[in-house]
Amino acid sequence: MAKSSGSYSTSDLSRKSGDIIAEALRHPVTITQRNKPRLVLLNIEDYERLMRQSDQRTVGTIETMSNELFAEFENAVQAFADEDEAGRS
Incomplete structure (x- = not known):
C-alpha cells in the first residue's frame, strides 16, 4: 500500500x-505529490498538542520586560557597542 512506511502519494490517497x-489515526502520515512531501495527516490529539505548544510563544516590548531581562538586554547592547567602538580604533 505505502511507498514507504507512513508515506503515500496523492493517487494513493x-x-x-x-x-x-x-x-x-495511529501516527502522522505524509502525502506526496510528484515524489515531494506536500501534506501531513495526523490525529486531532497530535494536532491540538502542536497547537498548544505553538501558543506558548509570547510577544513583548521593552516596557513589558522584567527588570532582570532588561538589564541583560542593556548589558548585551553595551558590550556590542564597546566591541564595535574598539574595532573602529
Whole structure:
C-alpha cells in the first residue's frame, strides 16, 4: 500500500483513503505529490498538542520586560557597542 512506511502519494490517497486515514489515526502520515512531501495527516490529539505548544510563544516590548531581562538586554547592547567602538580604533 505505502511507498514507504507512513508515506503515500496523492493517487494513493484518492484510491485508499480509508486505509490511509486509519493509519493517520495511529501516527502522522505524509502525502506526496510528484515524489515531494506536500501534506501531513495526523490525529486531532497530535494536532491540538502542536497547537498548544505553538501558543506558548509570547510577544513583548521593552516596557513589558522584567527588570532582570532588561538589564541583560542593556548589558548585551553595551558590550556590542564597546566591541564595535574598539574595532573602529
